[in-house]
Each structure stands twice: as structure tokens, then as C-alpha cells.
Amino acid sequence: ETPFETILVERHGPVTLFTLNRPQALNALSSHVLADLTQAFAAFEADPAQLCAVITGSGDKAFAAGADIKEMAEKPAADFFAEDFFAGWTRDLVKATRKPWIAAVNGFALGGGCELAMMADFIIASDNACFGQPEIRLGIAPGMGGSQRLTRAVGKAKAMEMCLTGRMMDAAEAERSGLVSRVVPQAELLAEALKTAQAIAAMPPLGTIAVKELVNLAFETTLDQGIVAERRTFQVLCATQDKAEGMAAFVEKRAGVWKGK
Numbered sequence: 001e002t003p004f005e006t007i008l009v010e011r012h013g014p015v016t017l018f019t020l021n022r023p024q025a026l027n028a029l030s031s032h033v034l035a036d037l038t039q040a041f042a043a044f045e046a047d048p049a050q051l052c053a054v055i056t057g058s059g060d061k062a063f064a065a066g067a068d069i070k071e072m073a074e075k076p077a078a079d080f081f082a083e084d085f086f087a088g089w090t091r092d093l094v095k096a097t098r099k100p101w102i103a104a105v106n107g108f109a110l111g112g113g114c115e116l117a118m119m120a121d122f123i124i125a126s127d128n129a130c131f132g133q134p135e136i137r138l139g140i141a142p143g144m145g146g147s148q149r150l151t152r153a154v155g156k157a158k159a160m161e162m163c164l165t166g167r168m169m170d171a172a173e174a175e176r177s178g179l180v181s182r183v184v185p186q187a188e189l190l191a192e193a194l195k196t197a198q199a200i201a202a203m204p205p206l207g208t209i210a211v212k213e214l215v216n217l218a219f220e221t222t223l224d225q226g227i228v229a230e231r232r233t234f235q236v237l238c239a240t241q242d243k244a245e246g247m248a249a250f251v252e253k254r255a256g257v258w259k260g261k
């Protein structure tokens with residue numbers, strides 16, 4: 001089913017599973033990976049039958065051990081600037097995707113790997129997962145959102161220490177710090193992530209898109225403006241067929257059947 005070289009794409013009913021598939025390079029994120037993910041995410045977003053996605057890494061060692069250092073080692077700085085290198089990750093995966101997607105982190109999530117996981121709507125981690133922003137050790141700094149998203153996720157103290165020293169966080173600390181929603185045994189990670197995605201896919205689809213938009217808005221706006229946006233969104237959802245169906249189904253003690261309208 002997958003026409004891509006660096007990722008695998010599988011459909012599990014209404015859930016799309018993306019697997020980073022460069023295990024020999026610990027799933028390092030090359031430009032080719034971004035090009036493949038951009039195309040695969042666009043297809044997911046455009047397909048009305050697909051309602052939620054999971055992204056994970058192949059192999060049992062890494063989600064992704066970072067941006068591809070070998071690709072970047074010799075690249076002139078002017079090329080990074082001219083290409084606006086790394087801009088595509090936020091533009092094509094985060095901004096272009098209204099449907100929810102979950103990162104199932106199955107091992108190392110370092111540098112760009114940690115940053116990709118944080119682009120997802122939330123992270124479920126295996127018990128052997130570890131997270132870090134080791135760029136400082138390479139003479140650079142995070143470039144795909146790490147200094148911003150990690151700080152919002154775990155607060156200044158931990159983000160600053162991790163970015164300044166490259167110290168990794170294990171799964172237990174990541175859960176304590178609010179970086180991940182849940183930690184599960186490695187053998188159960190994919191099944192748990194897919195089960196969670198199926199649960200989201202079973203919700204009224206306009207509701208899931210609205211929730212994602214609103215929670216993300218909490219990072220971008222004042223409390224007052226966010227509360228107004230939430231109330232307006234609530235009011236708009238009240239005009240949908242799925243609201244009528246959801247309330248009727250509750251009263252009639254049956255499961256709702258959603259139209260996404």
C-alpha cells in the first residue's frame with residue numbers, strides 16, 4: 001500500500017498509521033522523510049474516511065534519533081537559510097493537519113525526534129522511551145521547535161536544563177513532567193496507541209477537530225480570548241446534526257451514529 005521509501009503507511013479502519021522506517025539510522029529525519037510525511041499527511045487530511053493518525057518508529061530502539069546529522073554535516077549555512085530548512089515540519093505537518101494525530105514513542109526521541117513527537121497532539125510513550133534535545137553537544141541548538149514546545153510542555157527549569165546540557169528524560173520523568181499523556185509497556189505501545197486513536201476516531205469528527213483547535217489555541221492567546229473562542233465553537237457545534245444525534249442517542253440510551261455534519 002505504501003509508495004514511500006522512508007515511511008510505511010497503513011490504514012486500520014479510520015486510523016492511519018505512519019511508521020518512520022529507517023531503522024538502520026535510528027529513523028533519523030532526513031529531508032526525504034519530511035517529503036514523504038508531507039505527502040502522506042496531506043492524503044490523510046484529505047480522506048474523509050480517515051479520522052485520526054498514529055506516528056511511530058520502526059525497530060525497538062528509536063522513535064527517531066534526530067534530524068539526519070549526516071545530511072546536514074556538510075550543508076552550507078546559506079543553504080539552510082535559502083531553503084528555510086526545518087520550516088516544512090511545522091508548516092506541512094502541524095499547521096496543515098486539522099485532524100488529531102498521536103505520537104507513539106518507542107525508544108529514543110532525540111533532537112528532531114523529540115521535536116516531531118511534540119508536534120503531535122499528544123504523546124504515548126513506551127517504558128523504554130527517552131527524550132532529549134542534545135543539539136548543544138553538536139554545536140547547534142534545537143531547530144524544529146524544541147526550545148519552544150518543550151518549554152511549554154514541561155516548564156522552564158526542565159526545558160532549560162535539557163537544552164543546555166543535552167540531558168535525557170526517561171519515560172517516568174516525562175510522564176511526571178507532563179510531556180507524555182501515558183507510559184505503557186513497550187510490547188503494548190502500538191496496540192494502546194491504535195486503540196486510543198480508534199476511540200478518538202469513534203467520536204463526532206467535527207468535535208475532535210474543534211477540540212484540537214481549542215487546546216492548541218490555549219498556547220497562542222489570552223485566557224479571555226481563548227474562553228470566547230471556546231464558547232463560540234461550542235455554539236457553532238450546537239448547530240450540527242451530530243449534536244442533535246448525540247443528545248437524542250443519550251436520551252434513548254443508545255450509541256450515536258456520526259455524520260461529521
Ligand code: CO8
Binds near residue numbers: 025
Ligand atoms: N542522524 C543520522 N544518523 C544517525 C542519527 C542521526 N541523528 N542517530 C543515529 N544515527 C545512525 C548512526 O550514525 C549509526 O549509523 P552507522 O551504523 O552507519 O554508524 C546508526 O544510526 C546507529 O546509531 P549508533 O550506532 O550511534 O547507536 P547507539 O545505540 O550506539 O547510540 C544514540 C544511540 C545514543 C541515539 C546515538 O545514535 C546518538 O547519539 N545519536 C544522535 C542523537 C542526536 O544528537 N540527535 C540530535 C540530532 S540534531 C537535530 O536533530 C537537530 C538538527 C541537527 C543539525 C546538525 C548540523 C551539523
